[in-house]
Amino acid sequence: MSDDHTHVQDFFGARAADWDSRFPDDGPAYAAAVTDMGLHEGDRVLDAGCGTGRALTPLRAAVGRSGVVVGADLTPAMLQAAVGAGRDRDGQLLLADVAALPLRSQSLDAVFAAGLIAHLPQPTENLRELARVVRPGGALELFHPIGRAALAARQGRRITPDDLRAEANLGPLLAGSGWRMTSYVDEDARFLALAVRDG
Template structure:
């Protein structure tokens, strides 16, 4: 929306102001989950300005304007994946636990294969309602740390309702974890890796936060063939979890694949930090 620098405009009632300063009440804003706005003087076109000093200033600004708008566009595009994920899971968060409660024993059995010890730190990435967190807590004990990480606040709210004693919850991007390097002993990731736009970026980040001999368990409570049949499609050779695709990925991201188990009733891949 082009406007003069001294123009004023009112944002819709549902807009959220992201940045402001003493001169302008709105510098950047968000509307809903999929629209962002950035205010920058678009009249910075030297050809339309008569005053020579102002023209020189605006001429100097023009490349910065293009750079700023390009970076803001890239930021908005990068958040689009999170926006879609949040929109999908926010609508389903309230019923998620009841719908999938029957899978809890499968989660417990998968966690048991991680080899966690008491006093260690475990992450449940893409934790949703936190179904794996009680099992992780049982493995690391009261002296250990369990952290559930998800990008959708509504899912974390559902986890807080029933699993607040199992561990701490963190709203964060699993590909940019606010955790120190080498601080985690076990990572549980259920139904997550194959839904990420850049799986290898995620694997590198998970390796960064993992301690020596740390464990990663990639899990789904149904095998690849069963899930494909459920959705009425054949198995895809491009599936990130297909063995020819998954096996080389850990080797280039700081992991060593130790177990690949694509059974009818579950999918499970266990990797350890490459030494």
């Protein structure tokens, strides 16, 4: 396992047990973000870096019982917390690295990714892997329940020009990874970028 993976697992593993209690008010933001994806009954969707699975329930509601919901995360403790919260009833949980997904090419209609992009060790390659598993015309949503400026202030840091989530950086990054960004919102209450899988 790479040092990047070990760091991510250590960071999230140490925080998994109380993650949901630290951010108790995020549920409606996740539900609204899922609504913005425009999923349909029967769609197949991946929650990439699903953590404790807060998006799984709204994703299941969006795709219905005929749809497929998969949650993939690198950190066992996060998936255990998802099971503890009963969210494994809404989606299949996979202990997997988003850099090498055990999924067939073009097998999904959409990918939801909350707070993921800042933790990708190789953003271009990793976003390309997400593109691999999505059909042409499928969707990617990059989401965070707090905007970039508000998150930086919470963490006691400043936004730097090389922030991957800046619109000027994210658009070209997605374009070089098989995606075309279609909308971008960065407000205090949320960060949300939508992209379509190029054909």
